[in-house]
């Protein structure tokens with residue numbers, strides 16, 4: 001399936017199976033704002049829990065908080081967001097469409113990358129088993145030429161953005177002859193900066209109301225609470241503070257479903273360290289976070305690091321973990337070495353000391369910070385799009401199956417009486433539901449022929465179907481069918497809990513991080 005079709009299928013499947021709806025759909029929706037439906041809310045919660053367990057529960061030096069969305073407005077002056085949280089935008093004079101200038105250039109490079117992939121595929125076919133991809137991409141003249149072109153373009157883009165040389169960003173777009181992707185027009189305006197924060201007001205009367213912002217990242221709620229947490233938790237450096245929560249950005253272009261939203265959720269962790277140790281912690285968190293991703297089994301080849309050319313105003317090193325989304329490799333998580341920028345800024349603007357006294361070295365210092373920041377919605381999209389598969393079965397029939405990692409699946413098992421009209425079967429199935437629901441999300445499903453029910457649960461992502469039939473009444477056994485292998489086994493009812501647990505238990509999955 002072409003990537004574009006695959007992405008369309010992801011969006012329609014997410015709606016049809018109760019995962020994601022457009023916000024306020026009855027009023028024709030609100031651009032780049034989405035609601036999570038009955039299954040989506042469960043999947044999202046499970047991803048959040050999987051992250052929280054790995055980051056907070058499994059680290060005795062990381063604690064979690066839940067800071068407010070509203071913060072004192074000076075926070076955003078100190079953090080640099082009022083002055084520098086901008087994206088470069090460009091308008092097309094003919095189509096009147098607005099774009100992010102940097103994204104136009106990046107998309108241009110993605111097209112060159114597609115050419116590299118084409119060369120690799122061709123060579124793979126030609127050389128068969130003897131093909132060595134690494135060697136090919138590091139020696140093939142054509143591929144090297146493409147790669148050099150990409151590197152030169154991205155380097156220049158990074159440098160111009162860093163210097164705020166917006167005229168050069170426009171010049172680059174013109175030199176590359178980049179056209180409006182919707183209309184083909186090359187009639188561009190100048191590039192301008194656009195602040196992404198949403199403003200609002202606090203207070204009842206117009207003259208006393210205070211200007212506020214909806215937070216564009218959760219991190220600042222952690223920085224302003226650094227000393228409170230350190231003191232009350234008696235935390236010793238190195239230690240981390242984690243939180244998950246909503247963030248808001250008035251994104252210029254938001255056309256990729258839940259990839260780029262105006263209201264979204266972040267899962268962030270700020271790790272406070274001794275100055276000078278940032279390089280080793282940067283490497284540690286890069287490695288640890290990649291292992292977390294890989295533990296979910298979405299395919300190691302679907303991840304790669306992308307080191308930043310252009311560093312944000314607060315960073316001395318930064319990398320993205322990129323994921324292979326249906327529209328190509330894009331940022332899923334950021335890992336940033338933020339130095340002491342934030343704490344120093346908050347010290348300056350608040351007039352309060354935000355330092356740590358190191359009893360071992362008998363000195364006070366402003367800690368450095370290593371940050372891991374992942375979008376929960378992007379993670380949802382990565383998991384969901386990767387799991388959605390069309391299969392042709394041995395008998396030639398087709399099935400759509402959502403192979404969600406079982407630990408994240410919204411419903412762990414569906415309990416199906418073979419025949420709806422047989423009261424003994426329905427009663428027994430409901431008893432199994434009542435028993436298992438203490439430990440897992442399970443559903444009872446009696447409508448339609450059992451084959452159709454299997455297909456429905458496959459498409460909804462349920463790892464197990466448990467069928468109660470005549471034999472169940474005689475000897476207390478049921479069949480349990482596995483979503484991915486479609487294998488069916490007859491087992492004793494008392495064994496169900498352990499069978500399901502083994503497959504969905506967080507411990508079993510997180511152990512794969514080792």
Ligand code: ATP
Pocket residue numbers: 217249251258259260261262264265266331332333334373374375376377378
């Ligand atoms: P991008 O370059 O894609 O705009 P960013 O570099 O601005 O992202 P960060 O500020 O590093 O993103 O935010 C950390 C994470 O938050 C990102 O890796 C991403 O997963 C998520 N995120 C950021 N913006 C959005 C958004 N508009 N919608 C959904 N998730 C987002």
